[in-house]
Amino acid sequence: MEQDTNNPSFVETREAAGSCPHCAYVMPRLVDCAAEYFRDGFVSCKRCGKQVDLWQAVVNKAARLSGIPAWALASLGAGQTNLVIPMESGKYREVDLCKHGVPADAKILARNYTGQTGDMTAVEWHANAPPLRFPGTVLRLMGVPFGEGPLPRTGRVAIAVVWIRGDESDAWPYLTTAFEAAAAHEYAPSMVFAQSAVEISMMPVIEQRLRRRVPADRVENFMRDSLTYSHALNVVLPYLSAECGAPKLPGAVCGALNKLRKKRNAIIHKGAKAAAVSAEDTMEGLCAAAFGFEYMRNVAPILLAEQSEGQIAMDKKLEENVP
Numbered sequence: 001m002e003q004d005t006n007n008p009s010f011v012e013t014r015e016a017a018g019s020c021p022h023c024a025y026v027m028p029r030l031v032d033c034a035a036e037y038f039r040d041g042f043v044s045c046k047r048c049g050k051q052v053d054l055w056q057a058v059v060n061k062a063a064r065l066s067g068i069p070a071w072a073l074a075s076l077g078a079g080q081t082n083l084v085i086p087m088e089s090g091k092y093r094e095v096d097l098c099k100h101g102v103p104a105d106a107k108i109l110a111r112n113y114t115g116q117t118g119d120m121t122a123v124e125w126h127a128n129a130p131p132l133r134f135p136g137t138v139l140r141l142m143g144v145p146f147g148e149g150p151l152p153r154t155g156r157v158a159i160a161v162v163w164i165r166g167d168e169s170d171a172w173p174y175l176t177t178a179f180e181a182a183a184a185h186e187y188a189p190s191m192v193f194a195q196s197a198v199e200i201s202m203m204p205v206i207e208q209r210l211r212r213r214v215p216a217d218r219v220e221n222f223m224r225d226s227l228t229y230s231h232a233l234n235v236v237l238p239y240l241s242a243e244c245g246a247p248k249l250p251g252a253v254c255g256a257l258n259k260l261r262k263k264r265n266a267i268i269h270k271g272a273k274a275a276a277v278s279a280e281d282t283m284e285g286l287c288a289a290a291f292g293f294e295y296m297r298n299v300a301p302i303l304l305a306e307q308s309e310g311q312i313a314m315d316k317k318l319e320e321n322v323p
């Protein structure tokens with residue numbers, strides 16, 4: 001089998017949170033500019049210098065592309081890699097995407113192969129049991145000629161891949177599954193996993209924070225029996241963030257997270273058919289989940305910051321006084 005030794009004639013890897021509505025310049029990755037957005041309420045465009053409402057930039061682009069969900073995901077956290085390689089008819093070739101900017105722990109969400117010279121394309125090669133989801137980060141390709149003409153022949157093929165990187169956090173696999181489901185046009189499961197990603201990034205932070213002043217078993221009972229996700233999102237989290245001097249969750253993001261919550265509940269309680277989840281709903285829900293996840297990543301260290309010795313002593317005293 002021939003290894004990927006040829007150099008592509010073009011390679012570009014991009015991870016961007018939408019683009020500037022004023023000059024169309026690409027914004028940085030969500031993970032890199034979310035902190036600035038939550039702190040200031042906008043992100044300054046690196047080219048035109050204007051203030052960009054990051055939420056609007058991302059949600060508008062994702063909504064525009066919702067007809068092709070796998071590619072819409074590239075505006076809200078997924079990465080996109082484009083390359084052009086020569087292919088020879090009837091020849092097998094492997095393309096190791098990790099050599100072209102894709103992280104080794106990435107999951108591939110979508111692939112596209114387009115012949116550039118009109119007489120050649122690439123098809124994916126597989127053994128007798130094709131995998132349902134794309135495994136790993138190596139493309140296994142066979143050159144296939146178009147139309148009449150002498151053989152063998154060589155032509156350029158453009159490859160575009162959408163992928164999502166790995167992450168250490170407990171909630172990330174849920175977000176990845178939500179992205180994978182959306183890319184496969186499975187909108188209802190996508191919404192359910194999108195909300196789980198936010199819940200799992202939020203609830204343990206609230207629990208840890210409450211345990212500073214209330215005995216662990218009481219907090220556990222409260223979290224299990226009484227604290228709904230809606231109360232956590234709409235009451236407890238804004239209260240804790242304000243108390244700790246953390247940035248506020250932007251109103252538009254909170255509104256979209258509530259919309260996602262209602263849709264998710266409709267799916268769970270009335271069924272996916274009755275909930276009638278559209279591609280647009282899913283893109284907005286995934287944007288909300290991606291921003292909610294990043295918000296928790298940003299505020300968790302503030303909510304759980306080390307306490308001063310005086311504060312710890314005061315908390316201990318308070319705890320002793322709890323009847």
Ligand SMILES: [Zn+2]
Pocket residue numbers: 020021022023024025045046047048049050
């Ligand atoms: Zn701009």
